[in-house]
Amino acid sequence: MHILGIETSCDETAAAVVRRDAAGRGEILSNVVLSQTQDHAPYGGVVPEIAARAHIDHLDRLVAQAMKQAGLSFAELDGVAATAGPGLLGGLLVGLTTAKAIALGHGKPLLAVNHLEGHALTARLLGQVEFPYLLLLISGGHTQFQIVAGVGRYHRLGSTIDDALGEAFDKVAKLVGLGYPGGPQVEAFARRGNPQRFAFPRPLKGRKDCNFSFSGLKTAVREAVKGLGVLSEQDVADVCASFEAAVADTMADRLAMAAQAFRAAHPDVARPPLIVAGGVAANQKLKAVFEDAAARHGLALIVPPARLCTDNAAMIAWAGAERLILGLTDDLGVAARARWPLDQAQAPVYGAGKLGAKA
Ligand code: KG4
Ligand code: ZN
Numbered sequence: 084m085h086i087l088g089i090e091t092s093c094d095e096t097a098a099a100v101v102r103r104d105a106a107g108r109g110e111i112l113s114n115v116v117l118s119q120t121q122d123h124a125p126y127g128g129v130v131p132e133i134a135a136r137a138h139i140d141h142l143d144r145l146v147a148q149a150m151k152q153a154g155l156s157f158a159e160l161d162g163v164a165a166t167a168g169p170g171l172l173g174g175l176l177v178g179l180t181t182a183k184a185i186a187l188g189h190g191k192p193l194l195a196v197n198h199l200e201g202h203a204l205t206a207r208l209l210g211q212v213e214f215p216y217l218l219l220l221i222s223g224g225h226t227q228f229q230i231v232a233g234v235g236r237y238h239r240l241g242s243t244i245d246d247a248l249g250e251a252f253d254k255v256a257k258l259v260g261l262g263y264p265g266g267p268q269v270e271a272f273a274r275r276g277n278p279q280r281f282a283f284p285r286p287l288k289g290r291k292d293c294n295f296s297f298s299g300l301k302t303a304v305r306e307a308v309k310g311l312g313v314l315s316e317q318d319v320a321d322v323c324a325s326f327e328a329a330v331a332d333t334m335a336d337r338l339a340m341a342a343q344a345f346r347a348a349h350p351d352v353a354r355p356p357l358i359v360a361g362g363v364a365a366n367q368k369l370k371a372v373f374e375d376a377a378a379r380h381g382l383a384l385i386v387p388p389a390r391l392c393t394d395n396a397a398m399i400a401w402a403g404a405e406r407l408i409l410g411l412t413d414d415l416g417v418a419a420r421a422r423w424p425l426d427q428a429q430a431p432v433y434g435a436g437k438l439g440a441k442a
Contacts, residue, residue, distance in 0.1 A: 084102065084103045084104075084161045084162075084404055084407065084408070085100060085101075085102050085112070085153070085155060085159060085160050085161050086100065086101055086103070086160065086161060086162045086163070086164055086194070086400040086401070086403045086404045086407065087099070087100050087146070087149065087150065087157075087160050087162075087163050087164065087182075087185070087400060088100070088101065088164045088165070088196075088396040088397060088398070088399035088400025088401070088402075088403055089142070089146065089163075089164070089165040089166065089178045089179075089181060089182050089396055089399065090165075090166050090178065090198070090201070090394055090395060090396040090398075090399045091138040091142065091165075091166065091170075091174040091175060091177050091178030092166045092168070092169070092170025092171065092174055092175055092178070092198045092394070093129060093134065093170055093171060093174065093223075093224065093394060094118065094119040094120065094122075094123055094129045094134050094137075095116050095117065095118050095119065095393075095394045095395070096116075096117045096119070096137065096138050096141045096142055096145055097114075097115065097116040097117070097145065097394065097395050097396035097399075098113075098115055098142070098145040098146045098148070098149035098396050099111065099112075099113055099114040099115065099149055099395065099396035099397040099399070099400050100112040100113045100149050100150065100152075100153035100155060100160075100400060101208065101397055101400040101401050101404060103401070103404040103405075103408070107207075107211070108211070109207065109208035109209070109401055109404070111208070111397045112152065112153035112154070112155070113148070113149040113150075113151075113152035113153040114149070114390070114395055114396065114397040115145050115148050115149050115152070115396075116390070116394070116395050116396070117141050117145060119133070119134060119137045120263070120264065122134075122137055123263065124262060124263050127257060127263050128253070128263060129171070131171045131172075131173055131174070132173065134171055134173065134174050135171065135173030135174050135176070135177060138173075138174050138177040138178065139177050142177060142178065142181055143181070146181065146185075149396070157185055157188070157189045157191070158189055160189070160191050161191070161192070161407065162186075162191055162192040162193070162194050162403055162404070162407045162412070163182045163185045163186040163189075163191050163192070163193055163194065163403075164182065164193075164194035164195075164196050164399050164400050164402065164403025164404075164406075165178045165179045165181065165182030165183075165193075165194075165195065165196065165399065166178055166179070166196055166197075166198045166201065166399050167179050167195035167196060167197070167413075167417060167418070167419050167420060167423070168197060168198065168419055168420030168421060168422070168423035169197070169198060169199070169224075169420060169421060169422050169423040169424075170198055170224075170421065171421070172419060172421045175419035175420075175421070176419050179195065179417070179419045183415050186415070187415060192407060192412040193412060193413050193414070193415060193417070194402075194403035194406050194407060194411070194412060194413060195413040195417040196399050196402045196403055196406070197402075197423055197425055198394075198399070198423075199220065199225065199423075199425040200234075200235075200237075200402045200425060201398035201399045201401070201402045202218075202220050202222070202360040202361060202398060203218050203220070203229060203231050203237065203358075203360070203402075203425065204231075204234070204398070204401055204402045204405055205358075205360060205387050205391050205392075205397075205398045205401065206356065206358040206360075206385050206387060207401070207405070208391075208397065208398065208401040209385075209387055209391070210385075212356050212358070212385065213356075214231060214232055214233045214236075215230055215231060215232045215233075215345075215348075215349050215352065215355070216230075216231050216355055216356035216357070216358055217229075217230060217231075217240075217341060217342070217345045217355055217356065217357045217358070217382065218230075218231050218358045218359075218360065219338070219341070219357065219358070219359045219360070219373075220360050220361045221247075221248045221249065221359065221360075221361040221362075221363035221364060221369075222247065222248075222249050222360075222361030222362050222363065222393075222394075223247060223249035223250055223253065223264070223361075223362060224247055224249070224250070225242070225243075225247055225361065226242060226243040226246075226247045226248045226249075226295050226297075226361075227239060227240075227241065227242035227243070227295075228240040228241050228242070228293045228337075228341040228344075229425060229426065230345060230348055230349070231358075234402075234405045234406060234409055234411070235406070235409075235411065237425045237426040238348070238426060239424075239425070239426040240293040240341055240344045240345070241292055241293025241294040241295065241337070241340075241341065241344075242294060242295065243294065243295040243296060243297065244294055244295070244296050245296050245297060245298035246296075246297040246298050246301060247297075248295065248297060248330070248361075248363050249264075249266055249361065249362050249363045250297075251297035251298075251300065251301055251330070252264075252265050252266040252269050252363065253265040253266065254301050255269055255301065255304050255322070255323070255326050256268055256269050258301075258304055258305055258308050258322075259272075259308060259314060259318075259319045259322050259323065260314065260319070261319070264362075266362060266363060266365070266366065267365070269323045269326065269327065270323075270327065270366050270367065270368065272319050272320045272323040272324075273320065273323040273324040273326070273327040273368065274320075274324075275317075275320040275324075276317070276319075276320030276321040276322070276323050276324030276325070277320075277321045277324055277325070278324040278325050278327065278328035279325070279328075280321040280322075280324070280325055281303075281304075281307050281321065281322060281325035281326075282325075283300055283303045283304065283307070283325050283326060283328075283329040284299055284300055284303055284329065285329055285332045285333045285336070286299050286300050286329075286333055287333065287336075287337070288332065288333055288336045289336065290340075291340070292340065293337060293340045293341045293344055294337075295333070295337060297330075300326070300329055300330070300333075304322060304326055307322060307325075308322060327366075327368050330369070331368055331369060331371075331372045334369060334372050334373075334376075335372050335375065335376055338357075338372070338373070338376035338380070339376065339379075339380065342355075342357075342376070342380035342381075342382060343380075354381055354382065354383050355381075355382055355383070356382065356383045356384075356385055357373070357376075357377055357382040357383065357384050357385070358385050358386075358387075359373055359384070359385075359386045359392075360387065360392050361392060361393075362392065362393045362394075364386050364387075364389075364392045365389045365392060365393070370386060373386065
């Protein structure tokens with residue numbers, strides 16, 4: 084089975100072709116990603132209108148490139164998958180409409196994929212990971228724990244009640260005068276800093292649930308920066324290191340709760356896989372925390388390579404393949420959705436109150 088995938092939910096324009104064999108093994112035949120970081124950098128964040136226009140400018144060319152690299156014609160595809168949400172509506176419309184046109188023109192099934200399902204199923208593209216498993220998704224837009232019980236079967240254990248983790252990294256970067264996206268730069272400066280210089284809060288540490296909160300931590304960083312006046316390079320490094328240490332501590336605590344919750348739900352799984360996805364998974368300090376947590380709680384850690392952790396179309400094509408096998412195709416009237424929780428059918432997370440768009 085060969086599936087074309089298209090991803091345009093945020094600031095990456097991406098197209099990919101994946102193959103799924105009869106045994107369920109995946110192979111990436113092409114995976115092209117065009118990042119718009121340069122277009123948005125002057126504004127310190129993603130500008131939706133600029134993103135949508137850039138997707139229009141580049142998508143057709145990237146799709147042609149992905150097909151050429153895969154050595155396939157549209158007629159040889161078994162389905163066309165595109166991210167239908169959640170994300171920025173303008174961009175989603177560009178990708179989904181393009182997929183509809185290809186599907187209609189060539190008589191192929193359409194697969195309207197939830198972007199989060201793409202992240203959730205990536206591990207199965209890379210190897211034979213069996214359901215159920217524990218997913219930690221940490222990106223610029225989302226921060227959540229999910230039990231992945233099957234394709235389309237998700238149970239949210241917890242999520243952020245305010246900012247996403249990647250967003251917190253980006254905001255801290257801005258506070259200390261580093262550019263966008265901030266995560267990699269905060270990490271680089273943190274390496275040279277003193278993680279003990281500032282005693283930042285460890286949000287929700289000790290709470291008996293699996294939620295996250297980062298806005299209080301961000302406010303503490305803002306106050307510390309204000310108190311310093313003009314920042315020296317060392318000040319920036321120390322703020323970054325102290326922030327990262329607070330995040331690492333919190334993450335270790337939250338992972339302990341999630342491991343416990345997973346075991347309570349699936350006591351029969353001897354060594355549950357822990358999959359970490361999203362751009363923040365690239366952070367080396369946090370990777371050490373994941374490794375430690377996996378060893379401590381008996382989990383089998385899988386962190387996909389960075390190019391598959393961050394937004395890409397191979398994960399969308401693969402989620403499409405997993406859905407097509409189950410007959411979960413969509414008709415051409417399917418709409419793009421700015422908000423689309425993965426665990427749609429589920430009641431709100433216990434104790435989290437009203438969840439924001441980042442949940
Ligand atoms: O998954 P992603 O590429 O895009 C979405 O948000 O969907 O994640 C991007 C986020 C940004 O907030 C970026 O600052 C953060 O991931 N990030 C990092 C690192 N690399 C990327 N955060 C911390 N450490 C990093 N090394
Ligand atoms: Zn993403």
